[in-house]
Amino acid sequence: MERFTVDYRIIAPSADEAGARAAAIALEDTVEIPRDVVPAGYVEDVILGRVETVAPEAETAGCWRARISYHVDAVGREFAQLLNVVLGNASILRGVRAMAITPDPALRERFPGAGFGAEGLRRLTGRAQGGHVCPVIKPQGSSVETLARLCYLTARAGADIVKEDHGLANQDAAPFRERVSRCAEAVARANAERAAAGETGRALYFANIAGHGDQLRDLALHAKAAGAHGLLLIPGLYGFSALHALSRDPEIGLPIMAHPSHLGPYVLSPDTGYAHGLLFGTLMRLAGADITVFPNHGGRFGFSVAECEEIVAACRAADGPGRAILPSPGGGMSLDRLGEMRRHYGDDCVYLLGGSLLRYGERIGEAIREMRDALDARPETVSG
Amino acid sequence: MERFTVDYRIIAPSADEAGARAAAIALEDTVEIPRDVVPAGYVEDVILGRVETVAPEAETAGCWRARISYHVDAVGREFAQLLNVVLGNASILRGVRAMAITPDPALRERFPGAGFGAEGLRRLTGRAQGGHVCPVIKPQGSSVETLARLCYLTARAGADIVKEDHGLANQDAAPFRERVSRCAEAVARANAERAAAGETGRALYFANIAGHGDQLRDLALHAKAAGAHGLLLIPGLYGFSALHALSRDPEIGLPIMAHPSHLGPYVLSPDTGYAHGLLFGTLMRLAGADITVFPNHGGRFGFSVAECEEIVAACRAADGPGRAILPSPGGGMSLDRLGEMRRHYGDDCVYLLGGSLLRYGERIGEAIREMRDALDARPETVSG
Numbered sequence: 001m002e003r004f005t006v007d008y009r010i011i012a013p014s015a016d017e018a019g020a021r022a023a024a025i026a027l028e029d030t031v032e033i034p035r036d037v038v039p040a041g042y043v044e045d046v047i048l049g050r051v052e053t054v055a056p057e058a059e060t061a062g063c064w065r066a067r068i069s070y071h072v073d074a075v076g077r078e079f080a081q082l083l084n085v086v087l088g089n090a091s092i093l094r095g096v097r098a099m100a101i102t103p104d105p106a107l108r109e110r111f112p113g114a115g116f117g118a119e120g121l122r123r124l125t126g127r128a129q130g131g132h133v134c135p136v137i138k139p140q141g142s143s144v145e146t147l148a149r150l151c152y153l154t155a156r157a158g159a160d161i162v163k164e165d166h167g168l169a170n171q172d173a174a175p176f177r178e179r180v181s182r183c184a185e186a187v188a189r190a191n192a193e194r195a196a197a198g199e200t201g202r203a204l205y206f207a208n209i210a211g212h213g214d215q216l217r218d219l220a221l222h223a224k225a226a227g228a229h230g231l232l233l234i235p236g237l238y239g240f241s242a243l244h245a246l247s248r249d250p251e252i253g254l255p256i257m258a259h260p261s262h263l264g265p266y267v268l269s270p271d272t273g274y275a276h277g278l279l280f281g282t283l284m285r286l287a288g289a290d291i292t293v294f295p296n297h298g299g300r301f302g303f304s305v306a307e308c309e310e311i312v313a314a315c316r317a318a319d320g321p322g323r324a325i326l327p328s329p330g331g332g333m334s335l336d337r338l339g340e341m342r343r344h345y346g347d348d349c350v351y352l353l354g355g356s357l358l359r360y361g362e363r364i365g366e367a368i369r370e371m372r373d374a375l376d377a378r379p380e381t382v383s384g
Numbered sequence: 385m386e387r388f389t390v391d392y393r394i395i396a397p398s399a400d401e402a403g404a405r406a407a408a409i410a411l412e413d414t415v416e417i418p419r420d421v422v423p424a425g426y427v428e429d430v431i432l433g434r435v436e437t438v439a440p441e442a443e444t445a446g447c448w449r450a451r452i453s454y455h456v457d458a459v460g461r462e463f464a465q466l467l468n469v470v471l472g473n474a475s476i477l478r479g480v481r482a483m484a485i486t487p488d489p490a491l492r493e494r495f496p497g498a499g500f501g502a503e504g505l506r507r508l509t510g511r512a513q514g515g516h517v518c519p520v521i522k523p524q525g526s527s528v529e530t531l532a533r534l535c536y537l538t539a540r541a542g543a544d545i546v547k548e549d550h551g552l553a554n555q556d557a558a559p560f561r562e563r564v565s566r567c568a569e570a571v572a573r574a575n576a577e578r579a580a581a582g583e584t585g586r587a588l589y590f591a592n593i594a595g596h597g598d599q600l601r602d603l604a605l606h607a608k609a610a611g612a613h614g615l616l617l618i619p620g621l622y623g624f625s626a627l628h629a630l631s632r633d634p635e636i637g638l639p640i641m642a643h644p645s646h647l648g649p650y651v652l653s654p655d656t657g658y659a660h661g662l663l664f665g666t667l668m669r670l671a672g673a674d675i676t677v678f679p680n681h682g683g684r685f686g687f688s689v690a691e692c693e694e695i696v697a698a699c700r701a702a703d704g705p706g707r708a709i710l711p712s713p714g715g716g717m718s719l720d721r722l723g724e725m726r727r728h729y730g731d732d733c734v735y736l737l738g739g740s741l742l743r744y745g746e747r748i749g750e751a752i753r754e755m756r757d758a759l760d761a762r763p764e765t766v767s768g
Contacts, residue, residue, distance in 0.1 A: 024684070028684070029551075030523075030524065030525075030551065031522065031523035031524060031525065031551075031739075032522060032523065032549060032551055032738065032739060033522055033523050033738065033739030033742055034739050034740060034742075034743075036743075037739060037740075037742040037743055038523070039523070039525075039526070042525055042557070043523055043524075043525035043526065046525065047523070047524060047525030047557075048525075073525070073555060073556060073557065074524065074525070074551075074555065075555070076553050076554045076555035076556065077554065077596075078553060078554055078594065078595050078596050079596075079597070080553070080594060080597065080618065080621040080622060081551070081553035081554070081555070081594060083621055083646055084550065084551055084553070084618070084621065084645055084646070085551075087646065088550070088551070088618075088620075088621070088645035088646050089550075089644075089645050089648075089715075090648075091620070091645070091646050091647065091648035091649055092644060092645075092647070092648030092652070092679055092685045092715075093648070093684070093685060093686070094652060094685075094686045138415065138416060138417060139414075139415035139416065139417050139422070139423070139427055139431070140414065140415060140427075140431060140458065141414075141415065141423075141426055141427035141430065141431030141432075141457070141458070142423070142427065165416060166468065166472070166473075167413075167414065167415075167416055167458075167465070167468055167469075167472070169460050169462060169464070169465035169468070170460045170461065170462055170465070171457060171458065171459070171460035171465070172457060172460065173426070173431075173457065210462065210464060210465060211462050212461075212462050212463075212625060212628070212629040213463070213464065213600070213622070213623055213625035213626035213627075213628065213629040213630075214598075214600060214601045214626070214629040214630070214633070215629075216597070216598060217598045234464065234468070234472075236472075236475070237464040237467055237468065237472070237623050237624075237625060238464060238597070238622075238623045238625060238626075239597055239621050239622045239623045239626065240621075241596060241597035241621060241622060242597035242598065242622075242623065243597075244596070244597065245596040245597040245598040245599075246597075246598070249598070260473075260476060261468055261472040261473050261475070261476075262467055262468070262471065262472050262475050263475065263476070264473075264474075264475035264476030264477070264656060264657075265475055265649040265650045265653065265656045265657040266649045268476070268478060268653065268655075268656045269649065269652065269653040269656065271652075272648060272649045272652045272653065273648075273649040295476055300408070300412070300477070301476045301477060301478075302476075302477070302478045331473075331476075354416065354417065355415075355416060355417030355418050355421060356418060356421075358417055358418075358421040359418075359420075359421055
């Protein structure tokens with residue numbers, strides 16, 4: 001019987017205790033009843049999580065790696081229940097961190113991953129090579145006119161993706177429907193001018209889908225009808241289930257960029273939550289994100305180089321789940337770091353630049369062209 | 385100009401550094417651009433977060449309390465954006481924990497809180513006094529018949545609330561729509577028999593709303609049409625925005641019990657996320673939960689007595705936000721702890737009992753009656 005597996009990091013003083021904790025996780029996240037009352041047959045044989053291995057971590061005394069297998073029947077077909085099984089109640093246990101998930105064929109079939117992925121995005125932008133330039137439209141509190149103007153100027157100057165700030169929700173200063181319609185128009189006008197000028201490629205406008213939780217599909221359909229080419233969504237606020245639902249919706253059919261807001265506590269403590277690569281890489285792929293934003297090392301947030309590399313590796317792993325997706329490091333980046341970032345992250349990457357672009361005012365297009373140049377400069381050029 | 389405030393615990397080596405970090409939070413969760421490019425006027429004066437005070441924590445060196453005020457215009461009318469402002473990107477900063485929120489009148493008007501609350505629930509159950517007995521229907525993997533049978537037996541024996549396990553989603557063993565219809569019928573039959581026998585009160589059936597993220601409203605409407613009296617929802621998987629949307633939906637109009645699955649990392653580290661009372665009390669009230677489930681101290685999870693008391697105090701605070709709601713401690717409770725729990729939590733509380741009830745098999749009704757007796761025993765009776 002095929003099962004998918006989840007690897008956990010467990011803090012425990014002894015091998016026996018680690019084994020007991022692993023068995024507790026296997027119960028907690030499936031049947032959630034004492035072991036002695038688990039009904040024999042289907043529930044015990046199929047539904048109940050099964051501890052496959054428990055071994056000490058080489059690096060750290062008192063740390064253990066446990067592998068627990070689960071059957072897809074405990075999940076069903078909805079992403080929220082997958083997370084219930086992987087780390088639902090176990091998220092409240094101290095000293096338990098989910099490190100990796102290895103899907104079996106049944107899980108892969110039910111959660112096939114990104115609709116576009118890294119390759120699909122390249123087809124959509126028309127950029128055959130090089131990193132993707134992605135300005136962020138902000139700040140909230142600006143009028144629709146101001147935001148649409150930034151969209152036009154950055155798209156016209158050659159941006160590959162024009163992304164709304166995740167804080168542009170549905171506030172009175174720029175209500176969602178009006179803002180998205182006007183910003184999509186602005187990007188369409190810029191793209192038409194680029195085409196008329198004989199430029200290859202076009203800018204994709206990613207609208208931030210933010211409203212009441214039960215309106216997300218309607219808002220996404222509005223964005224599509226208005227001309228948006230992609231969606232920005234915050235799974236830390238709307239749930240990975242919303243990401244999964246939007247990505248699988250045949251009427252929507254747009255690429256999705258996932259934003260990390262509100263997800264920090266899942267990774268910041270080494271003893272709880274998820275490993276960085278699992279949360280921002282593997283789970284984003286499984287849920288259907290095409291681009292995953294995360295805070296770059298050395299910016300305003302405290303991710304380490306190794307943690308960022310783990311995320312990128314999970315986004316690009318050739319064996320899935322689903323299509324490889326694009327990492328998108330952000331969080332206080334500036335133009336003078338772009339060359340270094342390109343050498344680190346390579347071309348299959350969405351390079352975000354937000355607030356620092358505003359220093360250029362009406363000349364923001366110059367900043368976009370500088371971003372392009374920095375990403376296209378080859379190492380020999382840089383050192384030359 | 386009225387603003388609401390959020391208190392943060394900040395780890396910093398000096399007062400200057402603490403002030404700088406507070407200013408960074410105020411930027412991060414509103415405009416998310418460098419301070420020097422914040423547009424003058426409305427964005428700077430209204431939208432930008434404002435550091436009101438920063439003071440050392442008496443107890444802990446290197447810890448500071450910062451109070452930051454925000455204007456409701458930065459939020460709009462949707463709950464997800466409220467959390468973006470309170471702790472969105474700041475959730476990824478190390479050493480930042482949201483401790484308390486003090487709503488201003490504008491925020492209270494936009495987020496009026498629970499539709500029923502503690503008093504409303506007492507009207508619905510018809511139980512004039514005493515704690516609420518709440519068996520949990522489980523485990524997943526059981527057939528619809530088995531689950532409906534448990535609903536009938538526990539409701540017939542006098543349960544106040546019959547709650548589905550949060551792991552009963554939409555799996556093939558008991559698909560959502562069929563399960564909810566049959567369980568609602570079973571509870572209705574039990575209630576009819578109770579009424580015919582002249583018993584006061586009735587059991588409320590709370591269906592676990594779990595499916596694709598965009599189906600929650602449809603599933604809730606199905607549950608209501610089938611006869612469910614309340615909804616169970618996991619905000620850690622579907623978002624607090626889903627909780628808020630369901631609680632404010634005039635077509636639904638059912639009380640909501642919020643389950644803590646997947647929320648652990650927000651409270652487990654003292655340096656990130658939310659204080660226990662803020663997450664499981666204040667935010668649940670603001671979002672519209674009527675009952676908030678949390679892991680009792682001394683069970684399978686590691687919450688302390690003080691953390692549980694903080695949650696209960698936040699649920700019951702007389703000054704809101706919104707109606708007082710019912711705390712519901714769970715997580716491995718057993719009959720022999722109920723007397724102690726009642727003395728600790730009092731009568732305005734939903735007492736959960738799950739897996740251990742299954743030991744009674746077909747005699748599970750006896751366990752419900754023992755729960756009732758344990759909750760109704762007064763201290764003098766217990767010691768007599």
